[in-house]
Amino acid sequence: MRFLFCIIAFLMIGQAIERPTFEDFVAGYERNKASMFNYEGLPAFVLSENLLAVLKLPNAKLNKYVKYDPFLNLYLVRTDFSLIPTPMGDEEKLTRNDWVGVWDPNKPYIGHIKYLAQNINERDQLDFNTKIGLLGTACCEMMGIALDDNSFIGNRYLKHFMKYNDVYWGDIGVDFALRENKIYVNKIRKNGQFLINDEVISVDGTPVKSLRKLNEKILFADPGSTLYFQVLRDNVDLNISTEVFAKDISMFNLPNTKPKVKPTNFRSNLGLSVNSSLIVTKVDPKSKADLAGFMVGDKILRVNNAIVKDFKNLQTILAGGNDFNILIQRKSSKLPLHNFNDNLLGNINTNGDGNFQFFIRLKK
Template identity: 75%
Template sequence: MKFLLSFCILISLSFAVERPKFEDFAACYERNKASKLNYEGMDAFVLGENLLAVIKKPNTKLNKYVKYDPFLNLYLVRTDFSLIPTKMVDEQNLTRSDWVGVLDPNKAYIGHIKYLAQNINEKDQLDFNSKIGILSTPCCNMLGIALNNGSFIGNRYLKHFMKYNDVYWGDIGVDFTIRENKIYVHNVRKNAQFLVNDQILSVDGENIKDLRKLNEKILFADRGSTLYFNVLRDNQELNISSLVFEKDVSHFNLPNNKPKPAPTSFKSNLGLSVNKALIVTKVEPNSKAATAGFMVGDKILRVNNQIIKDFKNLQDILIKGNDFNILIQRKSDKLPLSRFYDNLATDINSRADGEFQFFIRLRK
């Protein structure tokens, strides 16, 4: 008996996967260190030639990004410079005995994948303490993004994350559970075809016995696609086709990442509002602009003999100076000639189209 036990131990050890050394993952770090960087103070990971996954810090926001995914707590950023991605491999192909590690030049973070998450509300788990970094095989291939709490975001989620410019995860309005190694409908949220306790036999012709794979088949389904279920209900098999729709993320109150529209007007503290065509759109009563004689419809041409190209140019000049000679153009039907000659005119040019150009002096 002792001989048999010793023989079994010897055989198991001969087939065991040898634990890699710290130096193995340190070498991987040197090889792939360009794939992890700091982006506006946040940890960022290269997903493609110009795509980054950036881990959001509390109470912070990037200035420019494609989307923020609340499930993964990641920003997707598209850069205007080239990046160097690490080769990504499928974390689902690893066994419980395969070694993985977080790339670090100074400390060993080595262990195994404990289990893969069952649904999007979970995270994949490691069986060792981790840090934020690239989760890698000893062959220097990326398995996902390691977090600092013993969890990680696997490549299968990252590949779906980088596929869309908006937050999209598939849903069919049904929640599942597993009982006695069989998968059943646990809850129906928004799908009239399923009933609680329907047993799921197959999806798209594939026998389904793994709850994680079923959930991810729905989560990663293409937008607007259809999944075909074979279910067992009251000892009878039924075929159900279900359209995949977007998972509701409205309760997350996502930040608005749309760029702010370019300003179309400018309001001076002198009481003057000007649109992008440099036409006065409003003159505040009793303001310095009103006292100087500005009227709605005036078009600003020059300030202190400088041609004005846009209202940003006008804004910069008015901010820096104190005394301005402003050449404007005004339609003749809005020109109060008596006031014009008495108070405003220092120079006047009449145009054939019934418009006049003259200077107005404006002081702060």
């Protein structure tokens, strides 16, 4: 018996991967330190040549970013300067014998991946004390972003995170559970095709053996794509096709990061609509502007002898008075007397290019 134990121990030692030294990870830090830095006071990690993952810390936030993902607690930032990304490895291929660490020049953070999360509401786990930083091998492959609670965000999540400008994670409205090494429908939130206790046999023709891989196949699926399930229901095989939609994130009350569209048009309650070039785009029939003589195409130059810079300026002027002398420029073809002798046009001034300038009086 003791001989058998010694043989097994010898084989285990022979197959074990030698623990890398602290100096190995210091060398990894030196090779990859350009991929991690502070961005506006927050830890930032390079994902591509112009994309950063910035970790949100308590009582701190960024003012400019592509999106904030509440599941990962990361901002996605697009930079206008070039970045140096670290090659991404595949954390799913690592075994319990493979060594990983948080690249740090001062203290060793070295160990193994303990557990890969089953769903987005969990975190991948490490079996050693950690700090916020890049998680990688002793050589040069990044495996994810380490947090300070022995957890990390794996590359498979980071690759999906950087794929979309909006927060998007796939969903089919069904939750699954593992029971006796089989995967069953455990809860139905928004899907009329499944029933509770349906046993999942395969997805897209691939046998389902891992709850994590099933959940991540849905999470990482493109919006609007279709997944094909084979399920066993009351000992009867069924084929179900279901469309992937965006996971509901309304409970997070995320801020709108989309830039506000600048107004391109201003409408006065006097019946006058003006665009950003101060050209009249609409005159309401029988309005005060219509009765005063405004026409579509007129360009507003001055109001009460003051140059008008933009339609916000015009809006402020019209809101602050009651009687206005407005200098406009109009094409000669739109003048009521354009077919008559120029001497009949009186004090109307032309600038020599077929456009005439004159005043219109507008009262509230």
